[in-house]
Amino acid sequence: MSARHFDVIVVGGGHAGTEAAAAAARMGAKTALITHKAATIGVMSCNPAIGGLGKGHLVREIDALDGIMGRAADEGGIQFRMLNRKKGPAVWGPRTQADRKLYRLAVQRLLSDIPDLEVVEGGVVGLIRDSSVIKGVSLESGEELFAPAVVLTTGTFLNGLIHIGDRKIAAGRVGEEPALGLSADLASFGLKLGRLKTGTPARLDRKTIDWTALEVQEADADPIPFSFMTDAIVTPQIACGITRTTSETHRIIRDNIHRSAMYSGQIEGVGPRYCPSIEDKISRFGDRDGHQIFLEPEGLDDDTVYPNGISTSLPEEVQEQFIRSIPGLEKVRILQPGYAIEYDFVDPQQLDLSLAVKGVTGLFLAGQINGTTGYEEAGAQGLLAGINAARLAAGQEGISFSRTDSYIGVMVDDLTSRGVAEPYRMFTSRAEYRLSLRSDNADMRLTPFGISLGCVGQERARKFTNYREQRESVYALLGELTASPNEMASAEVPINQDGRRRSAREILSYPDRNWSDIARVWPELRAVDAKIAEAVAIDCLYHVYLERQSADVESVRSEESRAIPLDFDYDSLSGLSNELKLKLGAQRPQNVAQASRIEGMTPAAVALLVAHLRKNT
Ligand code: FAD
Numbered sequence: 152m153s154a155r156h157f158d159v160i161v162v163g164g165g166h167a168g169t170e171a172a173a174a175a176a177r178m179g180a181k182t183a184l185i186t187h188k189a190a191t192i193g194v195m196s197c198n199p200a201i202g203g204l205g206k207g208h209l210v211r212e213i214d215a216l217d218g219i220m221g222r223a224a225d226e227g228g229i230q231f232r233m234l235n236r237k238k239g240p241a242v243w244g245p246r247t248q249a250d251r252k253l254y255r256l257a258v259q260r261l262l263s264d265i266p267d268l269e270v271v272e273g274g275v276v277g278l279i280r281d282s283s284v285i286k287g288v289s290l291e292s293g294e295e296l297f298a299p300a301v302v303l304t305t306g307t308f309l310n311g312l313i314h315i316g317d318r319k320i321a322a323g324r325v326g327e328e329p330a331l332g333l334s335a336d337l338a339s340f341g342l343k344l345g346r347l348k349t350g351t352p353a354r355l356d357r358k359t360i361d362w363t364a365l366e367v368q369e370a371d372a373d374p375i376p377f378s379f380m381t382d383a384i385v386t387p388q389i390a391c392g393i394t395r396t397t398s399e400t401h402r403i404i405r406d407n408i409h410r411s412a413m414y415s416g417q418i419e420g421v422g423p424r425y426c427p428s429i430e431d432k433i434s435r436f437g438d439r440d441g442h443q444i445f446l447e448p449e450g451l452d453d454d455t456v457y458p459n460g461i462s463t464s465l466p467e468e469v470q471e472q473f474i475r476s477i478p479g480l481e482k483v484r485i486l487q488p489g490y491a492i493e494y495d496f497v498d499p500q501q502l503d504l505s506l507a508v509k510g511v512t513g514l515f516l517a518g519q520i521n522g523t524t525g526y527e528e529a530g531a532q533g534l535l536a537g538i539n540a541a542r543l544a545a546g547q548e549g550i551s552f553s554r555t556d557s558y559i560g561v562m563v564d565d566l567t568s569r570g571v572a573e574p575y576r577m578f579t580s581r582a583e584y585r586l587s588l589r590s591d592n593a594d595m596r597l598t599p600f601g602i603s604l605g606c607v608g609q610e611r612a613r614k615f616t617n618y619r620e621q622r623e624s625v626y627a628l629l630g631e632l633t634a635s636p637n638e639m640a641s642a643e644v645p646i647n648q649d650g651r652r653r654s655a656r657e658i659l660s661y662p663d664r665n666w667s668d669i670a671r672v673w674p675e676l677r678a679v680d681a682k683i684a685e686a687v688a689i690d691c692l693y694h695v696y697l698e699r700q701s702a703d704v705e706s707v708r709s710e711e712s713r714a715i716p717l718d719f720d721y722d723s724l725s726g727l728s729n730e731l732k733l734k735l736g737a738q739r740p741q742n743v744a745q746a747s748r749i750e751g752m753t754p755a756a757v758a759l760l761v762a763h764l765r766k767n768t
Contacts, residue, residue, distance in 0.1 A: 167518025193258025227254030316466030505549030
C-alpha cells in the first residue's frame with residue numbers, strides 16, 4: 152500500500168476534531184479526519200444540549216469563524232432557550248436541547264460539504280516522529296498516514312475506564328473501545344499527563360414516565376438561532392419535564408454511598424466541580440428541599456430521556472432504586488445505566504497559545520485531552536488548533552486569540568497559563584471584559600479576523616460585510632438624530648426636562664428604553680431590520696461602559712504584544728525570587744500578559760521582566 156500524505160491529520164471525530172478538521176480544510180489544507188467510526192462523528196457523549204451560560208458565547212464565536220457547531224445546533228435544536236434573559240445581554244446564554252440524531256447527521260453533512268476533507272476510519276495507535284518533529288500517525292491496521300501537522304482530539308478515550316459501582320470496563324465511552332498506546336507516545340515526548348473523570352446519568356424510557364405528575368418547561372416562543380447563517384429555526388420545538396429528588400432518594404444514596412465508584416476510592420481522577428454527580432450533591436450540599444432534575448427527551452423520534460442532574464456511578468440496582476423514588480419516575484424503565492469515566496489528559500501548560508505542544512514541531516492538542524469538559528469548549532479549541540495546523544503546513548506563523556477579543560482567548564490563556572486541577576468549563580465570570588465579549592457581537596469581534604485568516608467562506612464573508620455596513624450606518628445615524636425633551640415627551644418618551652437635546656443613541660443607553668421608544672420619536676427608524684435594530688440597541692446600551700473598559704483592554708493588548716523568547720533566561724533576572732524563576736522557567740509564558748497571570752507574579756516582578764525585555768530583546 153502506498154503511503155498517503157496530507158497537510159493536516161486530525162485524530163478524533165468528536166466536537167474538537169470535527170471543528171479542527173473543518174477549519175483546516177476551509178483554510179485550504181488537504182485534511183484527513185481519522186476516527187474510530189465514521190458513524191459516530193458528531194456524537195454527543197453526554198447531555199443532549201448545546202450552549203448555555205458562557206458556553207453559548209463559545210458556540211457563537213465558533214460560528215463567527217465559520218465553524219459548524221452553531222449551524223448543526225440550529226438544525227438539531229429542539230428546545231431553544233435564552234438563559235439569563237432577565238439579566239443584561241452581556242451574560243445571556245443561548246442554549247438548545249438537541250435531537251442527538253439530527254445534530255450528529257447535521258455535523259456529518261456539513262463536513263461532507265467541505266472539499267479537501269477526507270474521513271478515514273480507524274484507530275490511531277502511535278505518532279510517527281523524527282526526533283521532536285511530527286511526521287504522521289500509525290493506525291491499528293498497520294497503515295501509516297503522513298502530514299507535517301497532527302491535531303489530537305481524543306476526548307475521553309485516552310486509556311478510558313468506565314466505572315459502574317465496582318464494575319470496571321475499559322472504554323472511551325459506553326460501547327466504544329478506549330484509545331491505548333497514544334498516552335505512552337505522548338509521555339515519550341516528556342509530556343506530563345494526568346487523570347480526570349466525568350460522569351453521566353442513566354437513560355430512561357419516555358413511555359414509562361408519568362408526565363402528568365411533572366412541571367413543564369417550554370421552549371422560547373421566538374427561538375434565536377446560534378448561527379449568523381441561519382434565518383429561522385424550523386425544527387419542531389418540544390417541552391421538558393421538571394422533577395426533584397426526595398428525602399427517600401437521599402436516604403437510598405446515603406445508605407449506598409460506599410458502593411459508588413467515586414466514593415469507594417476506585418477513581419483517582421478529579422471530576423468536574425460544576426457538573427457534580429448526585430452522590431456529590433448529597434454529600435456536599437445535603438438534602439436541601441430536593442435537587443432539581445430536568446427530563447430532556449433525546450430526540451423527536453426517540454423514546455430515550457436524559458435526566459439532567461443525576462449523573463452517578465452507583466451500582467445499577469441502586470440507580471434503579473433511587474431513580475424510582477423520584478416523582479414521575481416511580482415505574483420508570485432504565486435503558487442504560489449511568490456511569491463515571493476516567494481518562495488521561497495532557498497538562499495544557501505544555502501548550503502555547505496556538506495549542507501547539509511546546510518543543511514538538513507539528514503536534515497540536517484540542518478538547519477534553521487538554522483537561523476541559525464540554526462540547527463547546529472542545530469545539531472552540533478544535534477550531535483554533537485546526538487553523539494553526541493548516542498554517543503550520545503552509546509555512547505560516549501560529550495565531551492566537553486574546554482575552555480581550557474572545558472567550559476562546561480567555562479559555563486558551565487560562566489553560567496554558569494556569570493549567571487545570573479539575574475539568575475546566577467556561578463561565579461568563581472567567582471573562583474580565585465580558586461587557587464587550589457578548590454572544591450577540593461575536594461576529595463583529597471575530598468574523599473580520601476569520602476572513603483575513605482565510606477560514607471564513609465566501610458566502611458568510613459576503614453576508615457579514617453587508618450586515619456590518621448596515622449595522623454601522625444605523626449606529627452612525629442614531630448619533631446624528633437628536634430631539635429636545637419636549638419633542639421626546641410628545642412622542643411619549645418622557646425624560647428629564649433640562650432643555651438638553653439628546654441623540655437616539657443616548658436614549659438607547661438608558662436601560663429602561665428600547666427601539667420602539669426611539670421609533671416613536673423618529674418614525675423612519677421603524678424601517679430598520681429587526682436583527683440590526685436589536686444589535687445596535689445593545690451596542691448603545693453598553694457604549695459608555697465600553698469606553699471605560701477600553702483603557703484596560705489597551706493595556707492588556709500592549710502587554711500581550713510584548714513577546715518573551717521561548718529560551719528566555721529567567722536566572723539572569725536578578726531581583727526575582729527563586730520560586731518565580733522556577734515557575735516562569737517551567738511554564739515559559741509567551742508574552743508579558745501571560746507571565747503576569749502566573750500565580751505569585753507581583754506588579755514589581757512584572758516591571759522587572761518588562762525592563763529586562765526592553766533592554767535585551
Ligand atoms: P469526544 O467527544 O470524546 O470525541 C473523541 C473522538 O475521538 C471520538 O470520536 C473517538 O472515537 C475518537 N478517538 C479517540 N481516540 C482515537 C484514536 N486513537 N484514533 C481514532 N479516533 C479516536 N461534558 C459536559 O459539559 N458536561 C457533562 O456532564 C459531561 N459528562 C460526560 C460524561 C461522559 C460519560 C462522557 C464520556 C463525557 C462527558 N462530557 C460532559 C464531556 C463531553 O462529552 C466532552 O467534553 C466532549 O465530547 C469532548 O469533545 P472531544 O472532541 O474532546 O472528545
